[in-house]
Amino acid sequence: MEIFGIPTQALFGQLLIGLINGSFYALLSLGLAVIFGLLNIINFTHGAQYMMGAFCAYFLLTKLGIGYWWALAVTPLAVGIIGMVIERLMLARLYKLDHLYGLLLTFGLALIIQGLFRNEYGTSGIPYALPQELAGGHNLGFMFLPNYRAWVILASIVVCLATWFMIEKTRLGAYLRAATENPQLVQAFGINVPRMITLTYGFGVALAAFAGVMAAPIYQVNPLMGADLIIVVFAVVVIGGMGSIMGSIVTGFALGLIEGLTKVFYPEASNTVIFIIMAIVLMIKPAGLFGTQR
Amino acid sequence: MFSNRSIFAAAPLAVAASLAQAQISDGVVKIGVLSDMSSLYSDIGGGGSVVAARMAIADFPTKGMKVELLSADHLNKPDVGSSIARQWYDVDKVDVIVDVPTSSVALAINQVTREKGKAFLVSGAASSDLTGKACSPNTIHWTYDTWMLANGTGNAIVKTGGDSWYFITADYAFGLALERDTEAVVLKNGGKVLGKVRHPLNAQDFSSFLLQAQASKAKIIGLANAGGDTTNAIKQAAEFGIVKGGQNLAGLLVFLSDIHGLGLDKAQGLIFTETFYWDLNDQTRGFARRFAAANSGKYPTMVQAGVYSAITHYLKAVTALKGDDGTKVIAKMKELPTDDPLFGKGTVRIDGRALHPAYLVEVKKPSESKGPYDYYKIRATIPADQAFRPLSEGGCPLVK
Numbered sequence: 223m224e225i226f227g228i229p230t231q232a233l234f235g236q237l238l239i240g241l242i243n244g245s246f247y248a249l250l251s252l253g254l255a256v257i258f259g260l261l262n263i264i265n266f267t268h269g270a271q272y273m274m275g276a277f278c279a280y281f282l283l284t285k286l287g288i289g290y291w292w293a294l295a296v297t298p299l300a301v302g303i304i305g306m307v308i309e310r311l312m313l314a315r316l317y318k319l320d321h322l323y324g325l326l327l328t329f330g331l332a333l334i335i336q337g338l339f340r341n342e343y344g345t346s347g348i349p350y351a352l353p354q355e356l357a358g359g360h361n362l363g364f365m366f367l368p369n370y371r372a373w374v375i376l377a378s379i380v381v382c383l384a385t386w387f388m389i390e391k392t393r394l395g396a397y398l399r400a401a402t403e404n405p406q407l408v409q410a411f412g413i414n415v416p417r418m419i420t421l422t423y424g425f426g427v428a429l430a431a432f433a434g435v436m437a438a439p440i441y442q443v444n445p446l447m448g449a450d451l452i453i454v455v456f457a458v459v460v461i462g463g464m465g466s467i468m469g470s471i472v473t474g475f476a477l478g479l480i481e482g483l484t485k486v487f488y489p490e491a492s493n494t495v496i497f498i499i500m501a502i503v504l505m506i507k508p509a510g511l512f513g514t515q516r
Numbered sequence: 517m518f519s520n521r522s523i524f525a526a527a528p529l530a531v532a533a534s535l536a537q538a539q540i541s542d543g544v545v546k547i548g549v550l551s552d553m554s555s556l557y558s559d560i561g562g563g564g565s566v567v568a569a570r571m572a573i574a575d576f577p578t579k580g581m582k583v584e585l586l587s588a589d590h591l592n593k594p595d596v597g598s599s600i601a602r603q604w605y606d607v608d609k610v611d612v613i614v615d616v617p618t619s620s621v622a623l624a625i626n627q628v629t630r631e632k633g634k635a636f637l638v639s640g641a642a643s644s645d646l647t648g649k650a651c652s653p654n655t656i657h658w659t660y661d662t663w664m665l666a667n668g669t670g671n672a673i674v675k676t677g678g679d680s681w682y683f684i685t686a687d688y689a690f691g692l693a694l695e696r697d698t699e700a701v702v703l704k705n706g707g708k709v710l711g712k713v714r715h716p717l718n719a720q721d722f723s724s725f726l727l728q729a730q731a732s733k734a735k736i737i738g739l740a741n742a743g744g745d746t747t748n749a750i751k752q753a754a755e756f757g758i759v760k761g762g763q764n765l766a767g768l769l770v771f772l773s774d775i776h777g778l779g780l781d782k783a784q785g786l787i788f789t790e791t792f793y794w795d796l797n798d799q800t801r802g803f804a805r806r807f808a809a810a811n812s813g814k815y816p817t818m819v820q821a822g823v824y825s826a827i828t829h830y831l832k833a834v835t836a837l838k839g840d841d842g843t844k845v846i847a848k849m850k851e852l853p854t855d856d857p858l859f860g861k862g863t864v865r866i867d868g869r870a871l872h873p874a875y876l877v878e879v880k881k882p883s884e885s886k887g888p889y890d891y892y893k894i895r896a897t898i899p900a901d902q903a904f905r906p907l908s909e910g911g912c913p914l915v916k
Contacts, residue, residue, distance in 0.1 A: 232731050239723045337554075344814070346559040346777030347747060352755070359757060365727060368755045440755065441720055442747055442777060446555065450718060485724035490687055492724075493716040 235365030236482045242371045244478020245378035246433055250451065251458040251470040252382055253429035256389065259465030260402050260422045263313055264321055266329040268455070269448025270336050271427045274301050275434020276443045277339065280350050290353035290439070297435045298428035305427030306420050313423065314416070332452075339445035347442025374436055381432065382471045389467055398422060457500045463513020473511060539839035541609060544582045547573070547827060548610040550600060550625070551640060553589035556718050556744040557617040559773040561640040564820040565615045567811045571803075572827035581835070586610060590621050592717070597621035598628050605632045611840045612637060612830060615823050619643035619690035629654045634842035637830060639822035642742070642769060643693040644905060647869040651912035654842050656849060658870045659822030660791050662694040663905040665768050668789030668874050668898055670701035673736055673766055679707035681766075682734035684725050684749060686741035687714035694740040694768050710734045715741070722749040726756050735763060742769045747778050754782055771817040775891045780882040783891075791874050791903075792818035792858055793892050799857035804889075815889045821858045826870070828856045862900055867912035874903035 250272060257265045278300055279293040288296065308331065316323045352370055359368035389395035401408040401415045409415045434448075441447055458477050462469030477496050484495040491498075503511060549569050551561040566587045573583050586608065590597035597616065604610035605628070613629065616622045617640025626646060629636040636655040638646055644663040646655060681702050685691040691714070699709050710732045713725050726749065729737045737758065739746050746767055753765055767774075770788045794804030794815050803824070807816045816824075833848040834840050846868075854862040854870065862872035877892040885891060907915055 229731075232728070235727050235731075236724055239721075239727060242723070243721055340554065340558075344559040344773070344777075345554075345556055345562075345744065346773045347744060348777065349751070349779040349782065359755075366730070366757050366761070368757070370755065371723075440752065442744065442751065444744065446744075447720070450720065482724055486728070489713050489715060489725070493719070 231364035233483075233486065236486045237479060238365065238367065239485075240479040240482020241475060242374055242478070243481060244475035245375050246437060246451070246474075247455055247458050247478050248382050248471050248474025249378050249429060249433040249436070250455040251462065251474045252385055252467065253426040253433075254455060254459050255462070255465055255467055255470035256385065256429070257423055257426035258459070259467065260398055261313075261419055262317070262321060262402075263324040263328070263423070265423075265426065266325055266452065267308070267332045267335065268328075268427075268430050269450075269452030270332040271301055271305060271430040271448070272434040272437070272451065273339065273445060273448040274304070274335065275431030276350070276438040276441075276447060277343075277434075277445075278431065279435045279438045280348055280443045283350065290435070294432070294435050298431045301431035301434075302424040302428035306424040309420050309423040314420075332449075336445055336449060343445055345444065345446055347444035347447075350438040350443050352439045370439060374440075377436065381429070382474075385429070386467050386471060454496055457496045459510075461496075461500050461503045461510055463510025466510065466512040466514075469510060469512025540581065540834070541611065541840055544584050544609075545831070545834055545840050546584045546586065546604075546608065546610045546612075547830075548604045548608075548613045549585065549587040549615050549823065550590050550597060550604075550613050551587070551615045552592050552617050553587070555592055557592065557640065557742070559777075559814070560743055560771045560817050561615050561617045561819045561823070564807075564811050564814060564816060565639070565823045567807060568816065568820040568824040569614060569827055571807065571810070572824040572831070576828060576831045578831070579835075583831070590616065590618070592618045592621060594620045594624040598624040601625045601628045602632075605629075605634050611635060611842065612845070614827060614830075615640045615819070617641055617819065619646075619693065620688050622646060623650055623689060626650055626652055626655050629842070632842070635830070635846050637823075637826040639826055640819045642690050644697060644910070645689075645693060647865075647867045648905075648910040648912055651867045651910070651914055653868075653914060654846055656826065656846060656864055656868045656870055658826040659818050660789075660874070661869070661904070662690070662697045662769075664791070664874055664903050665694060665789050666697035666701045667905075668876050668903065669766060669768055669787060670698045671705065672787060672876050672896070673764075674702055674705040674707045678736040678764060678766070679705075680734045681707060681709045681736045681738050682729045682732040683709065683712035683738045683740050684722070684729060685712055685714045686717055686745055688717055690742065691740045695738070698738055698740065698768055715745070717745070719745060720748060722752045723756060725749075726753055726758060730756065730758055730761065730763065733763075736766050737763055738766045738768055740768050743771070743774065746770060747774050750778060750786070751782055771819070772815060772889065772891065773817050775879055776814075776889065780880060780885055780891065783879045784881045786879045787876065787895070789874050789876055789898075790818050790892075791872060792816075792821040793875060793877065793894070794821075794889065795892070796875075796894075803858055825854070825856045825859045829854050829864075865907060867907060867910055867915055869904055869907075869910075871900040871904055873900050874898040 278297040282288040282293045356370040405415045462473035484492045552558045612635040614637045619641045622641030630652040638657045639659045644661040646657045685695045767788045775783045837848045850864045859872040864870045876896040
């Protein structure tokens with residue numbers, strides 16, 4: 223059986239691949255959405271923080287002999303703390319100003335961080351081995367699915383849903399959302415709003431670092447790995463609606479799928495298709511698919 | 517090229533200086549290394565090319581001739597590259613531009629250099645069009661080209677049974693030229709091409725393309741791309757069990773830095789063609805050690821070695837000519853035989869193609885390697901007269 227001249231089997235394979243790439247988009251855009259939704263900061267350092275996650279995993283393995291699974295836990299913590307320091311020292315001074323200032327600061331930081339890593343490690347990338355437990359794969363009939371990629375989808379869905387649940391359904395999430403709406407009032411109830419904001423930024427950054435560790439065994443650990451991805455991820459966030467948690471998750475996976483299909487039907491357009499969709503969405507629904515006008 | 521300013525500037529010096537310097541524009545030979553300094557090709561050329569250029573100038577007996585070195589980043593964008601080239605030629609009085617990886621940028625600079633009557637020594641770019649339909653009396657293509665890669669690697673693979681191919685191609689001038697030249701070699705040797713897919717430059721994820729290649733059941737998956745694209749494709753092919761499934765990868769353009777980045781366990785057994793390897797003889801080893809010491813321990817790729825070798829020959833021609841007029845120096849470079857410690861003896865052809873031997877190499881197993889950068893076994897040496905496209909087949913208008 224064929225659909226538009228492509229065997230259905232091949233199509234299933236491509237859809238699954240799309241879902242895997244979508245997992246990365248979802249994880250990264252989720253972090254951005256959390257930071258923008260709760261801090262109103264457009265965090266352009268996100269790509270660099272994703273890259274730092276991958277490098278942190280690499281350092282843990284080569285310098286301290288700490289393997290993948292521990293890296294998955296330690297890295298988000300370590301990079302998240304670096305993120306919190308950046309928030310306290312620099313970002314906190316910009317909250318009263320226009321979004322644009324935060325964007326410029328984080329963009330500059332991203333360039334500096336990437337430049338430093340590039341200077342030290344070049345651009346050919348460094349290998350990071352697959353964890354033994356997830357080596358190999360299964361033949362699904364229509365494609366060979368490496369175990370690691372299956373794990374990426376699973377882990378990403380779990381992390382995304384847990385984050386959504388925490389922000390939308392728990393008391394802590396309610397405080398956070400309230401602090402975004404009216405910080406003075408929430409502070410008046412005895413909640414330390416600045417600390418909460420710092421922790422939230424750290425959490426968003428930790429999500430990026432987590433995605434970086436997930437990516438390390440698939441892609442080369444490369445100083446530029448976040449630079450290209452971040453633009454796509456921003457498009458995902460814009461399409462989903464700036465700051466919408468569920469929006470960024472759903473759009474992340476959906477755009478992975480659409481990009482996957484483009485790679486089959488017209489591969490030359492595979493790196494532009496997301497931006498075409500972004501342009502169309504912005505024309506029809508400027509607040510994004512899941513966003514609400516503020 | 518004389519400007520009034522340069523005559524006046526040179527006049528007081530002329531008393532002390534030799535006649536040679538009086539004919540050198542501005543009294544200085546200005547060499548500009550234009551490369552990818554910040555993105556996926558910067559380990560192939562980049563800062564290492566600047567190191568190689570500096571070494572070439574230091575090693576050359578300039579006998580009082582002043583040589584200056586500039587460098588810039590073209591960001592792999594043809595428009596950025598040509599505007600830097602114009603600025604260099606018009607304002608900074610640069611005499612020769614060297615390196616320029618990324619074929620689309622090199623083709624643009626090829627054009628600018630010809631308009632301005634300067635000199636262009638290509639080491640980093642690959643498209644064989646630079647000595648084919650786009651050939652110029654102001655350009656020499658030094659290190660390698662797509663025809664040579666296709667011929668070396670393609671021939672060897674088809675002859676050992678790899679007769680059905682699927683191409684994963686970088687979608688710009690270089691990838692398309694490499695695919696075209698390799699396809700011609702495959703078809704000529706009785707093989708067939710089952711399909712191809714084009715990916716954007718600097719694509720991170722290759723799984724979709726690899727899956728399509730897997731479905732084609734071709735024996736050989738030809739990677740007509742370079743740098744980070746090639747390493748990512750090779751790494752992900754291992755993950756999807758492509759080689760275990762009986763298909764083989766052909767890296768059509770692979771550099772030493774790529775193998776270093778991949779690690780031998782992923783790269784072992786790959787076969788490809790290079791024109792320089794540091795461990796060929798005492799001279800190349802000596803050069804590589806000095807180079808590594810100046811380049812934070814990284815050994816030279818063939819592109820960086822090509823920068824050294826091309827500048828050496830350029831300075832030789834400038835000295836012989838006692839002048840640095842671009843068109844004349846290039847003509848002189850074609851006249852003089854080439855001879856340097858890295859590429860050995862060779863010639864430069866009328867279409868601008870530098871001829872030297874090429875090496876078919878195989879990546880060692882981790883157990884065979886003595887340490888970092890001990891990566892290749894030389895499987896065959898392709899003599900200079902067979903390594904490159906015959907003069908008559910390129911379609912270069914300079915060939916009558």
